[in-house]
Amino acid sequence: MTAKPELIVDPNQDTVWVEHVALIDRIPRWLAMLALAVIVIGIWDLATARMGWVSPIILPSPGETLDDLIFVGKNLLTGGYMLEALWTTTRTVFWAFLIAASAGFSLGVLVGETKFGERAVMPYLVAIDTMPKVAFAPLFIAWLGFDIASKVALAAFIATFPIIVSTAAGFYAASENERMLFKAMGASRWQTLIRLKLPTGLPYIFTGLKIAAVGVMAGAITGEFLGGGKGFGALIRESASMLDTPRVFSLILYLSLLGLALFFLVAWVQKRLVFWNKADRPGGVG
């Protein structure tokens, strides 16, 4: 078989071709996010203020929401009643997170490190974890009253379980080789725990803490919805019952700032503490 003359390529010519790159890969991330925000707010504006497809009681326009955001922001900055409510919720979230972190970590160590915890305690924890924990809210109110304590209890109750599970998983995470190394070095159980299992488990524990940071917010607001009090949750409920939908929107937005702050605080501490986990580590444990 002979090749057709037109298929013979100039032997000096490079074989150069361009790989197709999708549009989304060529634009920077911030631009893609901005574009999406513009589109969503555009449609939102169209549906409410411009065309009136949706009633302002159901969905306020972006303009109204912005106005109310500014109003609430001013109230917060000038130390108005909303700041007091935010402070109440912040305190609830803080204490609940602290309690969940210590209880979750302790139970996680018990379950992850002791046979008793693994065999006897874990099944109960799994059973409780499958229950809808919000259903316990009336009990907490009955036990602890309408003050901040019942909200702290509910929020902590919800947030404890992810920390238990991730701490226990973290304590299992040390490899067989690492355990053997410590055994061969004659390390005591305590040394193995502190020098090996705890550091190895830290990334897992922080994953649990991040999930808990989200859960503790949900728990605190649910508690305030159900048990009243002076927090942001009560404020949202009042605004909703007065059909002040823009207010509900802006309160939720400011509330999400609290959640974000807690989440990034945990992420920041993790970055400082678990400095070695950022890169691949071929020399470490594979």
Add this chain to the structure above:
Amino acid sequence: MSMAEPRPLTASPAAVSRPVYEIARLSKTYARNHLTALTDVNLTLNKGEFVSVVGSSGCGKSTLLKIMSGLLPPTKGRVVLEGKPVTGARADIGMMFQQATLLPWKTTVENIVLPIEIRQGRAAAKAAIPRAHELLKLVGLGDFANVYPGELSGGMAQRASICRMLIANPAVLLLDEPFSALDELTRDFMNMELQRICAEQQSTAFLVTHSLAEAVILSDRILVMKPRPGRIVEEIVIDLPRPRTLEMINTPRFGQIVAHIRDLLGKEAFQ
């Protein structure tokens, strides 16, 4: 090229230096499933000697190593290192595993003094740091003392773990397939490094490996093990001159020894 009359492969015990590790009549039975992992194992490691054990999977070589390192109790027999019975982890045993197993949150030099830190505390570990630096120079990692393991290549990490094994001046080195996770070129190089280091330190070493070539190139003696029940079936003295080089792999004598071991193991492997 003609070989000067090869000696018989099966050993007659040569006159050697003092025994370091002595194992006699060693048996291990797992009560749980009545499995006899080892039966009647006798072996002596002499000072400065490099001995390997080869065998197919399940021949009990890992069990033997675990008993020798004090991680597993024997069912029967004597296990004596430097005149003292091995009844648990010991400071005068240096170990190396398939994985380097460096702790990623400690720098290379901190990893190396870890055995000292565990046994004698932080102050002793700090005092051992100059010695760790010396060892790092010995393995050619002098510039990497304060680097975290995440920045080391696989071969470098294993060299660091050699230093960790040597830091407490152990009487015996127990090597559990130390380079089997490395690529072949690196492994050859590391084997030569290991030979050099063992010669310089006059180490007594015991290597478990799957690689016949590795065992032959490194060892003074090779123990061939067979499974069900795990036992030593033959001891082979490697009479290649020292220092060994990678070129020796191409000599007829090398091929002869490998062929002999393969023959011993082969019958088992295909059953």
